[in-house]
Amino acid sequence: MRAICEICPHHCSIEEGHAGFCNARANSEGKIICSNYGKLTSMALDPIEKKPLARFMPGARILSVGSYGCNLRCPFCQNCSISMASEHSAKTVFVSPEGLVTKALELVPRGNIGIAYTYNEPLISYEYVMDCARLAHENHLKNVVVTNGYICEKPLSELLPFIDAMNIDLKGYTGSYYKKLHGDLETVKQTICRASKSCHVEVATLIVQGENDSPAEMEELSAWLSLIDEEIPLHITRFFPMYKYSGRSPTNVETVYSLARIAGKNLKYVYTGNC
Secondary structure (H helix, E strand, O other): OOEEOOOOOOOOEEOEOOEOOOOOEEEEOOEEEEOOOOEEOEEEEEEHHHOOOOOOOOOOEEEEEEOOOOOOOOOOOOOHHHHOOOOOOOOOEEOOHHHHHHHHHHOHHHOEEEEEEOOOOHHHHHHHHHHHHHHHHHOOOEEEEEEOOOOOHHHHHHHHHHOOEEEEEOOOOOHHHHHHOOOOHHHHHHHHHHHHOOOEEEEEEEEOOOOOOOHHHHHHHHHHHHHHOOOOOEEEEEOOOOHHHOOOOOOOHHHHHHHHHHHOOOOOOEEEEOO
């Protein structure tokens, strides 16, 4: 018996005993489950600026965790070793929501403010993020989500009351580019719009030379973002060879700075990264 996953717009129709496109949601006895629930591949106490969040509690640290899997297929993925992994290839350690919140509380004396769900795509682990976020919220910890924004409206709306800040990837500003990544531009734009009404939002765009680096595209992207709020920070970051684009050259530094100057005409806060 097949079952339909309702977390992201792929709406995978999954056979019994199999995983969906993201490798992290599966059909078990006719029901969709989060098969990577609590299975962490990464955990670190990071500076909040590394998420990147530039204008949310600057100087703080946050316990950052990730699992495996992703619902996009970016050929330039900078975390491909875990985002493209599956249950069978990923090395994981199980950490319950209670265990994670306990760890986060233990790290408060070291400057920790809460939990960041990051590294791979966290929202495909929706049930785990929800359970952890509720418990963290009850314990007066902050919840941060670093996401590609490719999620359906209903699960996003249910999660947002427990989220304090998000960094949302806006990969580019053309439908054709998102199609190449197996995603959808309009879905991500709607995620940014909805999230910005509920929590602190910053946006990140990784510039890949020859893909999304045109001045006209950055003008459109930043102009659209300014219509939501000109104070939404935009992080324009530099691509380095990775995954299927390992043979490409890093993005030219001047290209990043030039696009930042264009974005700065529309937005109050523009940051450059990896330069």
